[in-house]
Amino acid sequence: MTLLSVNLNKIAVLRNSRGGTEPSVIQAAQTCIEAGCGGITVHPRPDQRHIRPDDVTALAQVLRGRVEYNIEGNPFAPARGSYPGLIELARMVKPTQVTLVPDGDGQITSDHGFELEKDAERLRPLVAQLREIGCRVSLFVDAGANGFEHAIAIGVERIEIYTGPYAEAFAEGDAREALGLCVETARRAQQAGLAVNAGHDLSQANLGTFKAAIPGLAEVSIGHALIGEALYEGMSTTVRKYLQILR
Ligand SMILES: CC(=O)[C@@H](O)[C@H](O)COP(=O)(O)O
Numbered sequence: 480m481t482l483l484s485v486n487l488n489k490i491a492v493l494r495n496s497r498g499g500t501e502p503s504v505i506q507a508a509q510t511c512i513e514a515g516c517g518g519i520t521v522h523p524r525p526d527q528r529h530i531r532p533d534d535v536t537a538l539a540q541v542l543r544g545r546v547e548y549n550i551e552g553n554p555f556a557p558a559r560g561s562y563p564g565l566i567e568l569a570r571m572v573k574p575t576q577v578t579l580v581p582d583g584d585g586q587i588t589s590d591h592g593f594e595l596e597k598d599a600e601r602l603r604p605l606v607a608q609l610r611e612i613g614c615r616v617s618l619f620v621d622a623g624a625n626g627f628e629h630a631i632a633i634g635v636e637r638i639e640i641y642t643g644p645y646a647e648a649f650a651e652g653d654a655r656e657a658l659g660l661c662v663e664t665a666r667r668a669q670q671a672g673l674a675v676n677a678g679h680d681l682s683q684a685n686l687g688t689f690k691a692a693i694p695g696l697a698e699v700s701i702g703h704a705l706i707g708e709a710l711y712e713g714m715s716t717t718v719r720k721y722l723q724i725l726r
């Protein structure tokens with residue numbers, strides 16, 4: 480079965496909009512775990528627009544020994560204020576997995592992946608540090624990415640396919656080409672020896688088609704749509720519906 484890792488960024492967006500502590504990312508994590516999710520994802524950003532370093536550490540206490548903890552972010556973004564940088568955060572909490580994402584400061588959200596031939600050498604020392612800490616390392620890549628042998632050579636174990644373009648094509652009514660590119664990318668990555676995760680704008684509407692097309696899909700991380708759907712049906716029911724799709 481594909482592991483569902485629920486991204487809690489949007490819970491923190493709501494909380495930060497008023498200051499204070501509600502809604503609680505910890506309570507949201509507990510609810511998702513009780514509903515059967517296999518992991519929790521956060522993507523702390525240096526501007527601390529949603530998940531903050533203290534959320535990252537508090538969640539680590541709650542998740543340890545129960546479900547996987549996936550922390551996403553740009554390893555090249557320098558420390559800023561109370562944001563200590565992605566590698567330092569990983570050192571502090573030792574998550575199951577760190578997903579490296581080449582997102583810039585001004586981006587509303589992640590919108591592209593690494594170019595493996597070009598980026599592998601500068602990623603090498605960071606991947607080594609994360610492996611030494613004990614984290615599995617995944618790289619965020621576009622559908623159509625090449626050079627998976629470079630990822631293997633620097634110690635990466637997984638890729639996460641950026642599914643934004645697939646989700647957009649699905650919403651427009653014809654996802655065949657975008658899905659085909661994801662399928663081909665997953666196949667080549669698996670052949671090279673990498674496990675395959677996927678994420679971005681996946682939803683109850685588009686997930687089933689995606690899952691059915693990608694044999695061996697290891698994990699999906701889903702936040703924006705899932706939290707939105709949970710407003711109508713509740714977090715437990717929504718998580719259970721995703722788990723049905725992934726069965
Ligand atoms: C890498 C990825 O696709 C997600 O982590 C996404 O970037 C969520 O981050 P935001 O919630 O900040 O948009």
Ligand SMILES: NCC(=O)COP(=O)(O)O
Binds near residue numbers: 678702
């Ligand atoms: N890695 C993707 C993720 O964590 C969630 O992305 P989204 O569902 O919020 O678009």
